[in-house]
Amino acid sequence: MQTDVRPESMERITTPELAQAFIDEQVAAIREQVGEGNVLLALSGGVDSSVCAALLIKAIGKQLVCVHVNHGLMRKGESEQVVEVFKNQLDANLVYIDATDRFLDLLEGVDDPEAKRHIIGEEFIKVFDEEAAKLEGIGFLGQGTIYPDILESKDGVKAHHNVGGLPEEMEFELVEPVKLLFKDEVRVVGRELCLPDSMVDRQPFPGPGLGVRCTGAITRDRLAALREADAIVREEIEAAGVDAWQYFAVVPDYRATGVRDGKRAYEWPCIIRVINSVDVMTATVPELDWSLLQRMCDRILAEVPGICRVCYELSPKPISTVEWE
Numbered sequence: 001m002q003t004d005v006r007p008e009s010m011e012r013i014t015t016p017e018l019a020q021a022f023i024d025e026q027v028a029a030i031r032e033q034v035g036e037g038n039v040l041l042a043l044s045g046g047v048d049s050s051v052c053a054a055l056l057i058k059a060i061g062k063q064l065v066c067v068h069v070n071h072g073l074m075r076k077g078e079s080e081q082v083v084e085v086f087k088n089q090l091d092a093n094l095v096y097i098d099a100t101d102r103f104l105d106l107l108e109g110v111d112d113p114e115a116k117r118h119i120i121g122e123e124f125i126k127v128f129d130e131e132a133a134k135l136e137g138i139g140f141l142g143q144g145t146i147y148p149d150i151l152e153s154k155d156g157v158k159a160h161h162n163v164g165g166l167p168e169e170m171e172f173e174l175v176e177p178v179k180l181l182f183k184d185e186v187r188v189v190g191r192e193l194c195l196p197d198s199m200v201d202r203q204p205f206p207g208p209g210l211g212v213r214c215t216g217a218i219t220r221d222r223l224a225a226l227r228e229a230d231a232i233v234r235e236e237i238e239a240a241g242v243d244a245w246q247y248f249a250v251v252p253d254y255r256a257t258g259v260r261d262g263k264r265a266y267e268w269p270c271i272i273r274v275i276n277s278v279d280v281m282t283a284t285v286p287e288l289d290w291s292l293l294q295r296m297c298d299r300i301l302a303e304v305p306g307i308c309r310v311c312y313e314l315s316p317k318p319i320s321t322v323e324w325e
Contacts, residue, residue, distance in 0.1 A: 004150050006180045013185040019192035023055065026177040030059035034140055038063045039175055040128050041142035043094070045082035046205045048144030048178060051186050053092065054193040055177045056142050064142065065135060066092050069127050071120065072100030073209030073223070076231040085199060099127055104220060111217040111253070113325035120208045129171065141172035145179040146186055148280045182279040203246045204280070204322075212325040216253025222268060225306040226251040229270045232299045237274065240292050245283070247274040249300075250324050251307065258308030267308035270300055274312075275322060283317035 013019050039056055043049050043066040056064045066086060070079040079096070086092040106119055125141075132138035178186055183204065190200040206212055214226045230249040237247045250271040258265040272293075275283040297310040 004179070006147055010180065013181065013188050015188070016192050019185075019189045022181075022189060023058070023192060026055050027059040030056060030175060030177060033173075033175060034060055034063065036063075036137075037139040038065060038135065038137045039140040039142045040132055040135075040138050040172065041066050042124060042128065042144075043068050043082065043086065043092075044144075044205065044207065045078065045085065045199075045202075046144070047183070047186055047190060047200060047202055048146050048204075050144075050195060050199050050202075051190040051193065052142055052144035052176075052178055053086075054190065054195055056175070057092070058193065062093060064093060065095060065131075065138070067095045067097065067128060067131055069124060070096070070098045070100060071103040071123075071209065071211075073103065073120070073211040073214075073218075075205065075210065075234075076227050078205075085196070089196075095131060097127060097131070099123075102127075104218065104223075107211065107218050109217050113212065113215075116211055116218075116325070117208050120211055124207075132172070139173060140175045142175045142177075143179075145176045147180055147182055150179060151281070182281075184278050203248075206323055212323045213248060213250045214253075215250065215324050221306060222251055222253070225268060225270075225304050228304045229300050229307060232303065233272055233296055236292060236296045236299065240289070242274070242286070242288065242292070243276075244274050244286055245277045246322065247272070249273070250313075252324070256309050260308065265308050267306050269309040269311060270304070270307045271311045271313050271324075272296060273322075273324075275317070277317070277322075280322065281317075283322055285314050285316055288312070 011018060013022055039060065041053055041056060041064055043053055053066055068079065068082050083096055087094040103120065103123055106123060107116060110116055110119060128141060187200050210223060210226055211218060214223050226249060229251060233247055233249045237244060250273055251268050255266050256269050258267055274286055274288065276286055277283040293312055300307055300310050
């Protein structure tokens, strides 16, 4: 599929049979596009990039080089999990790059959300350019772009790392096998590709990672607080068995007054964000048990240095978006 517009006649993928038909179609399209060339894939470990990788592996096998870039904006334990699943369990051709300092140095002092997204997106391409230079015959860049990415970028809601963040002088030709699918369809395709449930059901995570949840200019101490708070939110919600599409923490770039150990504390607030959605175009906010909210609050305040307030966000989409930036 070369168009960026989903045909009105395209049937919604809801069954294994429809998923298999889509897989067969994309395998043929990938082989036709790539030929004997090699593809470099940005593998975040999220649903979209994982399904994209599985399709590419099915189509071209070892012609695919998966690159996982740890930009320092990953969730707690994220990069370690990517290596474990893809390299150790799935035997993928995986290259791991720790570029934490490189990204955070570039983002220092940058507070505009779109500027942050573009910096992260462009730096990703530079990293891939450098990796491609070490390999022979890399002419394609695989990406897990999905249809909501295209729609939101087209409407000017926000630039996505895999749409608006690409520099015009990029030397790779794009391979985007799932770009006309909605998120629920990507999951159906992933199951048909026999990806692990833990991967297919993994909650969405934006390409810029915690960079759009550590709002404003990113600082390393606030980023560290966000990473720990986010881990607590995910751990408690999963332990409680809450059926939610996505749940995470946000730590904004302003402080609030608190009291810690009998002294004034001027620290950050933490916002807990939980939503339910099918295709990410709309989202609702579930009513959580008070005891769960209290546990998350108590743990964050006790375990995460620098946070003195915890709030629960009630805003649906629209009028808000899923991410704060």
